Amino acid sequence: MSSPSRSADFRRGVFDILPVLAAAVPIGLLWGTLAAGKGFTPFEAWLTSATVFAGAAQFVAVDMWRDPVPLLLIVVTTFIVNVRHLLMGASLQRHLGAFSGPGGLLAMFLMTDESWAFAERKVLAEPLRPAYYFGVALPMWLVWSSASLAGAIAGRSLGDPAVYGFDFAFSAMFIAILAGFWRGPRTGAVLAMSALAAALAKLVIPGAWYIVIGGGAGVLVAALLHGEDDGQDPGEKPAENAEAA
Amino acid sequence: MSDDLLTVATIVAMAAATYLTRIGGLYLMRGVSVKGRLKAALDALPPAVLMAVIAPTVLATGPAETIAALITVGAAFLRLPMIAVVAIGVAAVVALRALF
Numbered sequence: 281m282s283s284p285s286r287s288a289d290f291r292r293g294v295f296d297i298l299p300v301l302a303a304a305v306p307i308g309l310l311w312g313t314l315a316a317g318k319g320f321t322p323f324e325a326w327l328t329s330a331t332v333f334a335g336a337a338q339f340v341a342v343d344m345w346r347d348p349v350p351l352l353l354i355v356v357t358t359f360i361v362n363v364r365h366l367l368m369g370a371s372l373q374r375h376l377g378a379f380s381g382p383g384g385l386l387a388m389f390l391m392t393d394e395s396w397a398f399a400e401r402k403v404l405a406e407p408l409r410p411a412y413y414f415g416v417a418l419p420m421w422l423v424w425s426s427a428s429l430a431g432a433i434a435g436r437s438l439g440d441p442a443v444y445g446f447d448f449a450f451s452a453m454f455i456a457i458l459a460g461f462w463r464g465p466r467t468g469a470v471l472a473m474s475a476l477a478a479a480l481a482k483l484v485i486p487g488a489w490y491i492v493i494g495g496g497a498g499v500l501v502a503a504l505l506h507g508e509d510d511g512q513d514p515g516e517k518p519a520e521n522a523e524a525a
Numbered sequence: 526m527s528d529d530l531l532t533v534a535t536i537v538a539m540a541a542a543t544y545l546t547r548i549g550g551l552y553l554m555r556g557v558s559v560k561g562r563l564k565a566a567l568d569a570l571p572p573a574v575l576m577a578v579i580a581p582t583v584l585a586t587g588p589a590e591t592i593a594a595l596i597t598v599g600a601a602f603l604r605l606p607m608i609a610v611v612a613i614g615v616a617a618v619v620a621l622r623a624l625f
Contacts, residue, residue, distance in 0.1 A: 296607065298608065299607065299608045299611040299612075303611075319532075320532070321529075324529075324532055324533065324536060327533070327536050328536045328539070328540075331536065331537070331539075331540035332536070332539045332540045332543050333543070334543050337539070337543060341539060348531065349531050349532060349535050351531065351534065351535045351538060354535055354539065355535070355538045355539055355542050356542075358539045358542050358543060359542040359543075359545070359546060362542070362543050362546040362547075363546055364546075364574060364578075365543070365546035365547045365549070365550060366546055366549045366550045366553060367550065367570055367574055368550060368570075368571075368574060369546075369547060369548065369549060369550015369551055369553070370550040370551075370553040370554050370567070370570070371550070371567055371570040371571055372550065373550060373551045373553075373554060374554075374559065374567070376551075384551070385548065388544075388547045388548045388550075388551060389544060389547060389548075391547050393575075393578060396571075397571070397575060400571040442622075444615075444619065445615040445616070445618045445619040445622075446615070448582070448590065448593060448614060448615055448618040449611055449614070449615050450579075451579045451582045451583060451590075451594065451597075451614070452593075452594075452597045452610060452611045452613075452614025452615060452618075453607065453610075453611050454575045454578060454579045455579065455583075455594060455597045455598055455601055455610070455614065456597070456600075456601045456607045456610040456611065456614075457575060457607075458572055458575050458576065458601070459598070459601035459602055461571060461572040461575075462602075467569075467572060470569045470572060470573055470576075471572060471573070471576045474572075474573040474574075474576040474577050474580070475576050475577070475580040475583070475584060476580075477577070478576065478577035478578075478580035478581065479580045479581055479584040479585050482580070482581040482585060483585065490577060490580070490581060491574065491577045491578055492577075493577070494573070494574075494576065494577025494580055495570065495573045495574035495576075495577045496573075497573070497577075498569060498570075498572070498573025498574075498576060498577065499566045499567075499569050499570050499573050500566075501569075502565050502566050502568070502569030502573070503562050503563075503565055503566040503569075505565075506561070506562045506565035506566075
């Protein structure tokens with residue numbers, strides 16, 4: 281293959297995810313300490329982060345944790361918090377052509393908001409190569425599970441991540457990635473509707489439905505704005521003068 | 526003893542439910558030909574979901590987060606490296622939280 285070597289691809293992925301890793305350490309530590317506070321052993325805390333590997337759902341679950349453990353309630357809530365993965369996977373599966381069968385299943389196991397966002401940004405420029413994707417996703421898994429383990433062992437937190445602004449690092453990164461999706465006024469309309477619907481849903485509906493509601497609203501706007509005479513290429517659109525009235 | 530068992534069972538069930546959401550998307554679009562309006566919708570999915578994830582933080586947390594988000598947008602459109610954009614956003618939110 282004439283494309284960049286696998287190790288170069290992998291390194292590029294690691295480099296892209298570095299700022300996220302820096303923010304994930306204190307948040308993973310915090311989750312580990314909270315879990316330890318609810319009676320998780322260090323192994324159980326590690327097992328959760330290594331197999332569930334979904335920060336938002338893990339914080340919600342630990343918050344709900346009590347004796348005896350409400351298994352069904354926690355599992356259903358976890359599913360609801362993570363329903364957004366269905367949308368993300370539906371979009372990402374179009375770009376997994378270079379992945380083997382097992383490679384694709386591993387890729388999906390490692391899919392987080394962050395690794396998914398970097399993958400979707402990558403395919404704007406070039407096809408998604410497995411080495412790049414795993415360069416993004418594997419360090420994230422390693423850091424999240426290790427930080428959770430360390431937090432559960434230490435049992436006390438470095439403090440509130442909000443003090444250092446680490447909680448905002450994820451929002452800042454998503455804004456940086458969003459800028460790459462800008463294609464003009466239509467993108468603006470999609471983002472405005474998505475933001476509005478998500479913020480309203482968050483205020484009105486408990487849980488994490490706001491992500492699916494906001495994402496769905498934005499996608500609906502994109503579908504409605506799609507004209508029948510639009511070209512195949514969504515990027516560059518020639519001036520249209522054939523808007524029938 | 527059975528306490529530990531229930532804990533591990535809950536963790537495993539959480540992991541299974543989560544993996545179901547992760548691979549479910551692979552099969553959602555099986556055999557659907559993606560073009561036209563559907564393609565426009567799927568292409569809009571990444572920015573729409575990303576926006577929805579951050580909307581409550583950015584719009585409904587407080588003035589510090591909203592202003593820091595606007596500063597981050599400015600940095601992002603200057604095409605600075607991502608790590609610089611994130612650093613600017615984090616520094617802005619820390620400074621603004623001290624103000625508000």
